[in-house]
Amino acid sequence: MALLDSLLLYMGWVSTKMALSQLQARAMLNTGMTNNTDLNAQTQAQLDQLEFKVAFQEDTIEQLNQIVTQQQMAIDALEQKQQVIIEKLKSLQSTSSNINSGEEIPPHY
Structure with missing residues (x-):
């Protein structure tokens, strides 16, 4: 069970780390800390796609976690x-050896 606990702890850490990274990226974008303060539609679409992939991966990890459990x-x-x-x-085996030790060879042998 220690391996399972380690795996669950690691998965929780990864999810937390990804969530923090997303929050930090959003904060940077909202405060204008990027080189380009105006996100164009293509960049926003890419960001949305990445968020969708992360959400899908988190769901997949949860399903795999349930299977592993x-x-x-x-x-x-x-x-x-x-x-x-x-x-x-x-x-x-011990009962069988006790029975066999008490048996004698029949006289016709």
Whole structure:
């Protein structure tokens, strides 16, 4: 589960970092800190397209996060079942060896 926690923490950091970058870029544009204070239509369209891509990527990351979480839960459940099976197998092997040690070879051999 530590890997999953690290992944979730990293994804949250990336989303926060991207959001801060967007806010900083907007602040720079709004305060006129760019070389060209008047954004033309093409630049605005490019900015809108980038914002759309970022929003789409954030949605994709969230969907992938949900899938990874579900897969990790399935892996954990399978590992628990595997441990139960291993314990049962060990128990059967020890029982089987106890039974076999008490058997004698039949007289017709």
